[in-house]
Amino acid sequence: MSNEILHDDLDDFLKNKFEGHTIVPDDKLWARIEPQITMNMVPHAKYVRMKYAFIAAAASFVAVVFLWFAQNTSILNPKNQNNLSIVENSKLANPSNTELENLHEKSNATEKKIASPETKNASSENSNNLKVKANLADNSHYLAAISTDECQDLQLISKSEVCAPEQIRIAKIDPVECPGLITGQDHPSASIMAMAKKPIPPSGVPKPGKPATGKSSWSINLPKIDFGSLTFSSRRPLNRLYGDRNSGIFDLSEFLKKIEVGFNYSPLLSSRTLGKNQITENGNIDRQYFNDIEKALLTNNFGLDLLYRANDRWSIRTGIYFTQYQHETQNDALHRDVISPEQLILNTSAGKIPVYGTGMDQLSSLSVFNARIDLSYLEVPLVARYYWDTHFFTDAGMNYSYLKSSKTSITSEAYTGAFSYSGVEGMRKHNFALSLGFGLDYKLSSRFKFEIGPEVKWQVNSFASNGMNTHPLYWGIRAGIRFKWRNPGYRN
Amino acid sequence: MDKTGLDIIVSGCLQGDIQHKKAFYGLFAPHLLSVSYRYAKNKIDAEDIFQESVLKVFGYLHQLKELEKIEWWMKRIVINEAIRFYKKNRSLVFIEDYQTLNAAELELSDVYKKMEVDEVLKVIQELPDRMRLVINLFSIEGFSHEEIAEMLGISVGTSKSNLFDARKKIKILMQEKVRRII
Numbered sequence: 001m002s003n004e005i006l007h008d009d010l011d012d013f014l015k016n017k018f019e020g021h022t023i024v025p026d027d028k029l030w031a032r033i034e035p036q037i038t039m040n041m042v043p044h045a046k047y048v049r050m051k052y053a054f055i056a057a058a059a060s061f062v063a064v065v066f067l068w069f070a071q072n073t074s075i076l077n078p079k080n081q082n083n084l085s086i087v088e089n090s091k092l093a094n095p096s097n098t099e100l101e102n103l104h105e106k107s108n109a110t111e112k113k114i115a116s117p118e119t120k121n122a123s124s125e126n127s128n129n130l131k132v133k134a135n136l137a138d139n140s141h142y143l144a145a146i147s148t149d150e151c152q153d154l155q156l157i158s159k160s161e162v163c164a165p166e167q168i169r170i171a172k173i174d175p176v177e178c179p180g181l182i183t184g185q186d187h188p189s190a191s192i193m194a195m196a197k198k199p200i201p202p203s204g205v206p207k208p209g210k211p212a213t214g215k216s217s218w219s220i221n222l223p224k225i226d227f228g229s230l231t232f233s234s235r236r237p238l239n240r241l242y243g244d245r246n247s248g249i250f251d252l253s254e255f256l257k258k259i260e261v262g263f264n265y266s267p268l269l270s271s272r273t274l275g276k277n278q279i280t281e282n283g284n285i286d287r288q289y290f291n292d293i294e295k296a297l298l299t300n301n302f303g304l305d306l307l308y309r310a311n312d313r314w315s316i317r318t319g320i321y322f323t324q325y326q327h328e329t330q331n332d333a334l335h336r337d338v339i340s341p342e343q344l345i346l347n348t349s350a351g352k353i354p355v356y357g358t359g360m361d362q363l364s365s366l367s368v369f370n371a372r373i374d375l376s377y378l379e380v381p382l383v384a385r386y387y388w389d390t391h392f393f394t395d396a397g398m399n400y401s402y403l404k405s406s407k408t409s410i411t412s413e414a415y416t417g418a419f420s421y422s423g424v425e426g427m428r429k430h431n432f433a434l435s436l437g438f439g440l441d442y443k444l445s446s447r448f449k450f451e452i453g454p455e456v457k458w459q460v461n462s463f464a465s466n467g468m469n470t471h472p473l474y475w476g477i478r479a480g481i482r483f484k485w486r487n488p489g490y491r492n
Numbered sequence: 493m494d495k496t497g498l499d500i501i502v503s504g505c506l507q508g509d510i511q512h513k514k515a516f517y518g519l520f521a522p523h524l525l526s527v528s529y530r531y532a533k534n535k536i537d538a539e540d541i542f543q544e545s546v547l548k549v550f551g552y553l554h555q556l557k558e559l560e561k562i563e564w565w566m567k568r569i570v571i572n573e574a575i576r577f578y579k580k581n582r583s584l585v586f587i588e589d590y591q592t593l594n595a596a597e598l599e600l601s602d603v604y605k606k607m608e609v610d611e612v613l614k615v616i617q618e619l620p621d622r623m624r625l626v627i628n629l630f631s632i633e634g635f636s637h638e639e640i641a642e643m644l645g646i647s648v649g650t651s652k653s654n655l656f657d658a659r660k661k662i663k664i665l666m667q668e669k670v671r672r673i674i
Contacts, residue, residue: 037550
């Protein structure tokens, strides 16, 4: 207490000393300032202009990319495309160790999900009330508890009609700390809701030992089986369950302040320089013409990520993204490996494709094929981010991707039909890429910000494991919304 | 100066009249320079902060909506500029290394209270950057620790710890100055 008085004394002393204190500036200062204000120069106007120019350039780039894709039609032969469905509907021979799928059957396949018999939810509102709602499902019994630091009262404010009063209990766990407990017996579709009134702390008078944030912490224990009598467990606030400040233990609250959740979408274009390739396989050398003309199609990449702000400058980003990659090639894959008559395969830039029984097995090995390749894969980035200032940043890191599915559609001038193959046989499932990106984030509100910037990815290995050692290059624009968990603890 | 007179000067500044700008500068510069000195560790830094702040004041004067709050508005510009200045120079990136300060009871006797404001200013300027910012923001400006944490990009705990250390350091420095005088 005496220290507090001394501190207050010092604060008052300093405040009084500098109350109305002035220092008359040197004339040289005005001489330095005058030319600049005469030009009516706004400091950092250049920076502001650059920021908006950057946004405009990025938006223009996205628009141009979309327009470009909208205007370009498929390079696949339209005639062959018309026949595509007919061929796809026909039953294809199924060579051993390969997977041929009927696309229509695949598309009609549905996955039935088993609904969970248990539902529960809890919500916290930004107002001065905290709500906890528990939906009681069949054969289950939940306890929902509110624990607020400054909780005054706990009242039942609503319940479903099917929930009998004796099935709901409200009890104060600790009359000092005033948390409440709600419990209900087994009942289908019953729901209860309780509200704890939280007083607004007087402004400028923080509670001793606690910051005057006006927030209460709350915790929920679900589910908890109770056979007729109330049972209690440790009901400390969540942030304290994970350690206290300055205690040396991991502090969840401090950690969450540095976390940002983001949803990102990146339209990417791909590029591969393949040209003429020579493949040596089984001791035979065949001159091949891979991808004489390759046309990049729009690759969609989107997902959720987490950004950990280690400090003002450095962050780490990781998450999970889903990517739909596609490109079309002409003069693709003329190599035919005849291991046996039943295992006739085409060696394409998308991997080895079995063609026995499709009609294409009758084509000459010098026939020209066109291919459209669709891949979908999951991607986990691990990227370091460096903020040059409060808005501009550079991303650099690596991406791991797991190939989920692939589909290759092949047409040929020498064959009136088309052939489609789905599967990941002969493809690498695990792939790595290096990425480099630049970006700008723009604060939309105290919690949300928008970020945008160009990104380049260089794939360390190609998806196809057919002897070609190519490194696809992707470039595009990453754009997304980022959500700050709490008071960030960094400058922007 | 009454509101009408200030209104005329501000209107003149907005129209780009240099005489009005000079009058405006003469009116507020002494106060702003004092604030700059409190947040800076030396005269050079203080004048840099002051100059950038004055340019910002003139640059963004058209955004000022309530003339009654002009002093507070300009003061906030100086404060923000000081924070930006030290962040830019990366001098805020240091660990809390003043935990070992002598925790002996230090009393603020009447002798200290008789210190001149310039001497007190020197004491504040001798503080490490972050301590100086925190003591200014908390003790003199009246910001809360949450606000300071947000402004400086530090945690609330760090802000409290820096304030505690700054108070101790100020008392030690003031003792030394008084001993020299005696």
